[in-house]
Amino acid sequence: MARPTEHEVLAAVLQIRCGSLQVLAWQRALPPDSGRWSLPGGLLGDDEDVEQSVRRQLAEKVDLGEVTHVEQLGVFSRPDRVPDVRRVATAFLGLVPSDADPAVPPDTQWHPLAALPPTAFDHAAIVADAHDRLRAKLSYTNLGFALAPREFTISALRDLYVAALGHPVSATNLQRVLTRRQVLEPTGAVAPPGPAGGRPAALFRFTDHVLRVTDAFAVLRPPTGPPSGPGEATRVVVP
Amino acid sequence: MARPTEHEVLAAVLQIRCGSLQVLAWQRALPPDSGRWSLPGGLLGDDEDVEQSVRRQLAEKVDLGEVTHVEQLGVFSRPDRVPDVRRVATAFLGLVPSDADPAVPPDTQWHPLAALPPTAFDHAAIVADAHDRLRAKLSYTNLGFALAPREFTISALRDLYVAALGHPVSATNLQRVLTRRQVLEPTGAVAPPGPAGGRPAALFRFTDHVLRVTDAFAVLRPPTGPPSGPGEATRVVVP
């Protein structure tokens, strides 16, 4: 009774280019939806899981070495999301550091999320989910490492956060908060000043390049031990 | 070349029963993995998406009216996760309020996550993912509404959080934090005291029963307007 079910993987690969958040897409030459822009991906192979598959398919469009983070977004499964066939998609978020400029095939281009051309199928919804996920995880994790170069100034990092979040961010707070949480650390080196002069900016790096949760809700936080600060150690009653 | 791909949905339905977090599972009578415990679910139908499918399949095991929240966890797709066939699974988290006691089929039982019997296939990993997701979302969202009865005392809510999070929670903080964030509101009524007496506890309810994010990372937070608190309004210079 069941018609055959295909399974595909799709990736919304995001990068901050020229100060705006952009997504990688290729223009379809053949129906269905020819002329519209499609996310990189393809059918799941027999001997791979979806994570392996999306990396394999992405390698056909960009240098995988430039993609610093890939994570699963979820399943898109509307019965009519693709015409004629039943095709379920697992969507992924991919991130590329802002200093990379990977070579892409001629049919493939970066597009600002703010001015997305007509997309194929339900790919616009996937891009929107990717954007939401990025905004959320920038909030309470160290995910910024996947968008930033290996070394950067606080101003440059602030610009990345502004582009990804879409609202102003205080550079002073960004530095203090991220260093206190040991997400950032200074490299000791400084960047040369810009053409207009100005004080040379100190360079920073992310302390680690694997995803970590750095903020925890209060009520969730396990109780702190006895205040080891100004208080004395555990009072011992001498018998 | 590709062997046929099946797609199934599976749900880890969690509820706090007798002070411990438990998951609904049914015991397999037939191979493969007969005798082991399996999560409710089944194959995706032709004319439904995964969300519709998991609700349909769940309705065969429990009264859907008792399940207050369902959300997608992700895809489990190891090629060998099920023997003989290629079957990709979309996993879900389901939540049941602690005061519900839905009727279940004879092969189906609740099991504490702390003492889970042998599970079929990769279902133990799905349960672990569900637990992690629940812990995380209790932290920065109002997801507690899906675990709690419609009305409850702060002590009862504290016990729910303790069971779900696995560490002590201060009732005073819980009340103050959740009310300040307008997640909770008092109903005005009070609960009768327990057998040992004691002051009657005030009853509370969740202000809304749809998922909301209530905590936001600092750097992410859009800039606050001018401090409208003790300060004066925007200083206007009279010309």
Added chain:
DNA sequence: CTAGTTTTCGACTCTCAGTCGGAAACAGGT
């Protein structure tokens, strides 16, 4: 040497989580 630019750092304030202790409200026994 001065003006302009950009970054950096310290000081202040306010919000909020975490803790503590006392008051309030009940049941049961003397």
Added chain:
DNA sequence: ACCTGTTTCCGACTGAGAGTCGAAAACTAG
């Protein structure tokens, strides 16, 4: 009627962290 034990409620205090502001530092260009 009173006291005791129990549970809940609510105030006050403390400390950490975020948001803001402004001045000092370090550079370029004229």
